[in-house]
Amino acid sequence: MSRNEIRIFCPATIANVSCGFDVLGVALDSVGDEMVIRKVPEKGIRITEITGQDLPRETHQNVAGVAGLALLAESGSKFGFEIEIHKKIKAGSGIGSSAASSTGAVWAINELLDRPFSPLQLVKFAMEGERLASGVAHADNVAPALFGGFTLVRSYEPLDIIPIHCPDQLYATVIHPQIEVRTSDSRKILKTHITLADGIKQWGNVGGLIAGLFTEDYDLIGRSLVDYIVEPIRSILIPGFDKIKSVSKEAGALGCGISGSGPSIFAFSKGEAKAREVAEKMTEVYQSIGIDYDVHVSKINTQGIKILD
Template sequence: MHTNKIKLFCPATIANISCGFDVLGVALDAVGDEMVIRKAKEKGIKITKLEGQDLPLETHLNVAGVAGMALLEHVDYEDGFEIEIYKKIKAGSGIGSSAASSAGAVWGINQLLGRPFSNVDLVKFAMEGERLASGVAHADNVAPALLGGFTLVRSYDPLDIISIPSPSKLYATVIHPQIEVKTSDSRKILKTNITLADGIKQWGNVGGLIAGLFQEDYELIGRSLVDHIVEPIRSILIPGYDTIKSESLEAGALGCGISGSGPSIFAFSKGETVAKRVAHTMKEIYQKIGVDYDVHVSRINTLGIKPLDQ
């Protein structure tokens, strides 16, 4: 690896994963941003190029800049870094656009500094980028981006992140209707209190989902992908949601839910054939409604962020 420069793939991520609001996430393989990070003589961080999305270049207004600066506050380093960002994940898509930039910046800087921090350490720096993007320093996108596979945020204070194995035949289908739902807006409509009955159902599903992933029990995974708390409220913001969900399950999906804060909808399937059939079903529904969309079919990315050949 060239010690002064690194090129990265920063994966898209699905967060919440139905029952795991703010605590569960998973990294995808088929879609992600690319970044180039290089050492520079000028102190601090400079975003020198940003292609693919209309986002600010100013360090303090860009999630990659903010996350990178959070890391630099904890190292003895006199010089700085330049960052180029090639956005392939649309902002506001619900598949971790801000997380890819935040996580990519800290991962790449850490590599160029000789890896003073573990990937788990990097999560707290990347969360500062998420704080800028959504007003909340959540870890359920940046953790899987950095660690790969599924991750569980067991606790935020102190931060305690656990890697969960992903079954080898698990595939994700994600459809992104071309409407924007801002994370900050979709958080505002959530209730802050839940009933004990809903809590009990939700905890059962979180435990079931984790057990299903460990045991490679696809049916248990499917039965556990149920959200009694957030989905009933947020789904109102997404056109055709109920139809997409019911028809995806009919097409063979294990389960279906809102990716992050939406508007993307994800489904998990056992095997690529079923995942592609689910994608076809989802496309047909949006074609009928008349909403433009992007579709991704992806295996689970077990590595997280990875260097690309220079």
């Protein structure tokens, strides 16, 4: 029997993953939003409740509403949907707040319609929410949220998403300084041209990171987590970034970088114990300079969105 209501967990995500600007992302297991979606007779989408953040409830101004409408425009559905959003991911934190809402909406609506669309099609619908949030319909957050684990956006035209193997002992530490960096603003400061030398180094690191993930070569993963193009520019917006990166590596992190457009900073480690040691060193930096923060230690979420009882 078809369901008329579903409650889901929508994971936070790390996008770019240092060297993979707009093409690499990974889902986290310990932090994410919760959403409740109901199928109703009246057509269209209504945002009935938002907790945790002060976000617009108007359908066309909310990323979940916009993504859901994109799906309904191609579904031919005679039903409408009500959406509750319980935000646990802070907007502007750099760990995929808008992506969680967008992907949660389209995934749940697809489930309630008995799955007429493939995961790849759902990515395209969710990207419309990202377009509203940042001005660019990028997929490096929504893809891992939907597929789980690491994903590579091999192509945008046509859209081609490649799931990437994840080593079992890979853990993420993410620290979020309590400042906001809007994705739309952080994109404006990026260069539109790069040198061939920087491009060659960056492509090598993307290839190295993918190879390291598939072969479970943790040292290769660490050597490849270097960004020559975006990080040098965006890091100036994040207080204490260089120090956080330095102490994380000293504590044994494989590598460290900016999560999405910032201001969150991520580090990958082999094993949970090491990831927690890295978290301690990260927090010491912000405590010393008087910046409030949130910190998360998480195993990689290889499932993506999950149904909650």
